Amino acid sequence: MLEAIIRLSNIKKTYDNIEYVLNGVDFQSGKGEFVVIQGKSGSGKSTLLNIIGLLDTYTSGQYFFEDRLINPQKNYPHLRANKIGFVFQSYHLIESLSVKENVLLPFLYSDSRLNSCTLTTIESILDKFNLSKFERKKVSLLSGGEKQRVAIARAIIKYPDIIIADEPTGNLDEENTSTIINAFQQLARAGNAAIIMVTHNSQIADCGTSKYLLSEGKLIRC
Amino acid sequence: MLKGNKVFFYLKHVVNMSFNNKPRVVLSLVGLTVGLFIFTLGNIIIDSYYNDNLRWAWQMTNETLVLEVQTDHQDNLTELTRLDREHLLSSVSLSSPSTIFIATGEDGSLCSLSATVMGVSELDKIVPIHHDIHHSIGIGIDLLRGRLINANDVALQRNVVVIDQFTEDLLFQGSNSLGKYLHLDVEVPGMSSVHSGQGTNATKRKLEIIGVIKNSYATKVEKMEYRKFVAEGGVSFLNTTIYCPITIVDIEEDIAPRKLLMWNIEDKNNYADMHQILVDYGHVYRNDFSSYNVITRNDVIIDVVNQLKPMRSFLTVMLVIILLISGVSTMSTMFFSVKERINEIGIKKALGATKLDILCQYVLEGMLLSFIAAIIAVCLSSLLALILQNYLFYSMHLLFEISLSLRNLLLPILLAGIYGFVFSLIPSYYGARIMVTHALRFE
Known part of the structure; x- marks a missing residue:
């Protein structure tokens, strides 16, 4: 494993100041790692991912992103735009836009230039995920597996340092699940990003390079 | 970004x-x-x-100063014209309306055209006016055919007249009117002699048409009125202005006609001075005038x-x-x-x-x-x-x-x-x- 990109130290999270969803989580991950986090429903997996992905704040503890201390009172859209890619269970694509427009969307908010090189990269990524023929098609007309591939393409288009996937195969059949997991494994092997995936599927959990269990607010390495 | x-x-x-x-x-x-x-x-x-x-106001320039007066005192008039002869554009006399045309229909419809006769001074510029008793405004003129009234016409007291296109269309059904004659005070059937003027059943004066000018905006309004008469009938009284030597109006009118004096002064200071002079004159000699109005473009605009x-x-x-x-x-x-x-x-x-x-x-x-x-x-x-x-x-x-x-x-x-x-x-x-x-x- 390369140097850690993210380091969480004693992270705690509560919504009502009474019950802690996360109760002292210690975790770190670097490029080339494919981390799988398992846990029961309501164990706080999505909450942990949201904190790592800077979508949500934490109550106490310390979170370092590339050696930079994250202040829970602040918002970090710039980091999300340039360093983090998301893949959601419900895809979270803009249905009225085409496949290509959805994949290009991150460029509106990142520092990356949108030029002919970028467009070539997009073509190759779409080709890699067998989406080239759907380039101009509206996302609303795609199947679940196709949508999730579009979501992954969108997540990796900026070459982020970290890819966060929250139950990416939750709505997919076996074949599509296999495709998605293979894609993640390839990305991890390429060593360009850290991949953190949450799942409740134990078969998929064995596909990662490291496995964790989130239980009673704590993260335990398996 | x-x-x-x-x-x-x-x-x-x-x-x-x-x-x-x-x-x-x-x-x-x-x-x-x-x-x-x-x-x-x-x-x-x-x-x-x-x-x-x-x-109406836009037809007037900022350099134009108009004085509308009615008086029996010729001395006052002479003195007023001498105040600034250099910039005096025109001095005109306005007659009471005179009937020049009548059209009747079998259904009892009637259309008459009355003309305000504007007598022009020795200058050869004619200045048509707006048919409003309160505002007499000078505008430019576009000659279409023939010629304008000149100093010789005035000096020789020629019976000549310049009319506009609308009047020509009405009187001569669109044919060329140059060289033909216009008769003042044609009697209106069934109307009182006050409207038909002094000459009952007789033409007061016969005037030779020497020029035709473009319609003014006021005339366009009258034209619409005439179109309405043609389409719907009824009774219609139209108005126009015709132009002849000033001497004719001064002779014909039994009472002192309304007079318009117009100056064109480009220098703003001179303009302001002349304006004040005219206002002061009016105050001093107010008893000599039955009507005395100093009119500038701004006055008209502000009023409207x-x-x-x-x-x-x-x-x-x-x-x-x-x-x-x-x-x-x-x-x-x-x-x-x-x-x-x-x-x-x-x-x-x-x-x-x-x-x-x-x-x-x-x-x-x-x-x-x-x-x-x-x-x-x-x-x-x-x-x-x-x-x-x-x-x-x-x-x-x-x-x-x-x-x-x-x-x-x-x-x-x-x-x-x-x-x-x-x-x-x-x-x-x-x-x-x-x-x-x-x-x-x-x-």
């Missing part, structure tokens, strides 16, 4: 997102268009009415503006209220749009959009829809205004010229931009503040 081709992609994205929900777009556009349409059409009509009334101001202000306020109501309806549609697209906001924030990005996107969408509504509104209102003008002209025989100024066409578009910005801002701000995790939960 946007870089390179991103601007194009961003704008394309804004346009795509603006139109992705067709019912919402239609709803927004209809509301905005109706408000802007009423505003634009209202402004066009108000301005047209305003300009219609100011048309003051008459129209209350109505214009009231109508403008009404239009602004309509626009505001339309704006509130737009704002509620925008709120609906933001609520409908909460998930989209969450996705974009997850991808790195800031609050400002979300705010800008929605404000731009609002402004884009407003601009489109404004363009539609301007086109529709201009079209309707022109249709209205034609309807009034051809069906009602009313002359009402529509003013489609650049201001009337561009103001709604400018307002739409401001309008779109203001009424999108609050909903956009609401959308921008939504938390990412909450927004992503909405489907």
Whole structure:
């Protein structure tokens, strides 16, 4: 494993100041790692991912992103735009836009230039995920597996340092699940990003390079 | 910040997102268009009415100073003309109206044309006037055929006259009138001798037509009246002005005719001085004049503006209220749009959009829809205004010229931009503040 990109130290999270969803989580991950986090429903997996992905704040503890201390009172859209890619269970694509427009969307908010090189990269990524023929098609007309591939393409288009996937195969059949997991494994092997995936599927959990269990607010390495 | 081709992609994205929900777009556009349409059409009509009334004043220049007097004292008149002979443009006498034409129909319809005879001084410039007892204004003149009255005509007291196109069309059915004769004081059947003048059943004077000039705006109004008579019948009394040597009017009139003295003074200081001199003269010799009015272009404009101001202000306020109501309806549609697209906001924030990005996107969408509504509104209102003008002209025989100024066409578009910005801002701000995790939960 390369140097850690993210380091969480004693992270705690509560919504009502009474019950802690996360109760002292210690975790770190670097490029080339494919981390799988398992846990029961309501164990706080999505909450942990949201904190790592800077979508949500934490109550106490310390979170370092590339050696930079994250202040829970602040918002970090710039980091999300340039360093983090998301893949959601419900895809979270803009249905009225085409496949290509959805994949290009991150460029509106990142520092990356949108030029002919970028467009070539997009073509190759779409080709890699067998989406080239759907380039101009509206996302609303795609199947679940196709949508999730579009979501992954969108997540990796900026070459982020970290890819966060929250139950990416939750709505997919076996074949599509296999495709998605293979894609993640390839990305991890390429060593360009850290991949953190949450799942409740134990078969998929064995596909990662490291496995964790989130239980009673704590993260335990398996 | 946007870089390179991103601007194009961003704008394309804004346009795509603006139109992705067709019912919402239609709803927004209809509301905005109706408000802007009423505003634009209202402004066009108000301005047209305003300009219609100011048309008289526009025919006068800022350098022109007019004195309208009625007096038996020739000495006063002589003294007035000597005040500034260098800049004296014209000195004219205006007669009482004299009937020059009558048309009758089998159904008892009757149309008469009465002419105010304007006697011109030794200068060869003729200055037609507006048929308003309060305002006599000088305008330029366009000679179409023949010649104008000159000093020789005045000196020799020739019985010659210059008429306008409308008078020629009426008296001579459009044929060339040069060399033909115009008879003053033709008796009107069934009317009292007061209207038909002193010469009962006889022509008072026969005048040779030596020139024809272009119609003034006042004559265009009379022409409409005549068209209405031709179409609908009834009784119609039309008015015109004809021009002959000043001596004829001075001889014919039993009472002192109204006189117009006009000066053209380009130097502003001299103009102001002359204006004051005339006003002071009027005060000093007020008992010698039965009528004494000093008229400048500003006087006429101020008079018209003051008459129209209350109505214009009231109508403008009404239009602004309509626009505001339309704006509130737009704002509620925008709120609906933001609520409908909460998930989209969450996705974009997850991808790195800031609050400002979300705010800008929605404000731009609002402004884009407003601009489109404004363009539609301007086109529709201009079209309707022109249709209205034609309807009034051809069906009602009313002359009402529509003013489609650049201001009337561009103001709604400018307002739409401001309008779109203001009424999108609050909903956009609401959308921008939504938390990412909450927004992503909405489907």
